[in-house]
Ligand SMILES: CC(=O)N[C@@H](Cc1ccc2ccccc2c1)C(=O)O
């Protein structure tokens with residue numbers, strides 16, 4: 289396989305409703321897509337950056353710039369011909385994992401389409417469908433939250449995740465437990481909003497039999513999470529802190545995490561995500577697949593990843609209509625709380641041409 293060039297394309301996808309977290313409120317998804325064109329096939333990659341560096345240090349325009357200025361020219365110079373070579377040839381550039389992940393994903397998709405292999409097959413998937421969890425934003429009132437949670441439970445979601453922040457944590461969790469009972473699989477995600485000084489307050493969540501508390505402290509505070517884990521009995525799950533197999537190994541060794549939210553974009557790609565899965569399984573740590581409100585392209589790859597054996601907890605892999613009225617690809621629908629793993633070559637989906645035209649805000653062709 290020989291790479292002929294990459295297309296960088298920005299699409300803007302409105303969300304069905306504002307999504308509020310401890311780091312802000314999003315009303316649309318500005319997605320940077322990468323299309324790899326090779327002599328035998330084409331492949332798609334999705335960069336999961338937000339428009340601003342508020343979830344992680346990366347942001348969409350920065351990812352585009354680092355791809356154009358450093359990463360893509362290096363892939364051309366190294367005459368990269370498969371996905372395994374992408375990470376290797378880019379490793380001397382520090383960080384920019386979401387940008388690197390999108391390029392690797394596009395090359396992997398092209399390679400797999402040419403070889404007639406699916407993402408799930410390539411990554412080692414063992415399931416034909418995966419359980420679907422849903423992430424519920426911070427709301428203005430408790431009644432609004434209970435309506436939203438009721439709607440998702442009626443839709444069949446098998447796990448509810450509530451975004452929390454100081455001032456919106458114990459009360460919403462208690463309200464959901466009182467309204468929907470103790471059997472609902474329930475977890476919370478703070479997106480780094482607390483400090484170790486909040487430990488006693490966070491320990492109040494132990495009364496509600498949560499599956500986990502996700503990323504309560506800031507990304508760099510691995511020791512703080514280990515300290516917190518000694519005070520709070522609910523399992524601590526890391527998201528932002530886990531940026532590679534190396535940081536995953538350190539967090540496990542230090543007792544900072546007993547569950548890991550694996551997000552391929554955050555860790556540098558689907559191949560590194562598989563390495564973290566393997567490491568976690570070897571250490572008896574359950575993992576689940578996180579979400580970055582991807583289009584159907586990233587969603588297809590996440591479903592494939594979530595079909596690996598160590599993904600024993602429902603992920604943030606919701607149906608397309610959780611966030612989008614119309615997806616870039618044919619919609620992912622949930623049946624009996626599960627989403628089917630695609631079996632076609634590569635991602636198994638492609639963008640719908642009309643949707644791509646309608647949603648595109650910019651496109652640029654970079655030839656080899
Ligand atoms: C589904 C979920 O909670 N995802 C991330 C955070 C997140 C939240 C809001 C987002 C808005 C636009 C784009 C990506 C986003 C990611 C998380 O697990 O921490």
Ligand SMILES: [Mg+2]
Nearest residue numbers: 477502503527
């Ligand atoms: Mg999270």
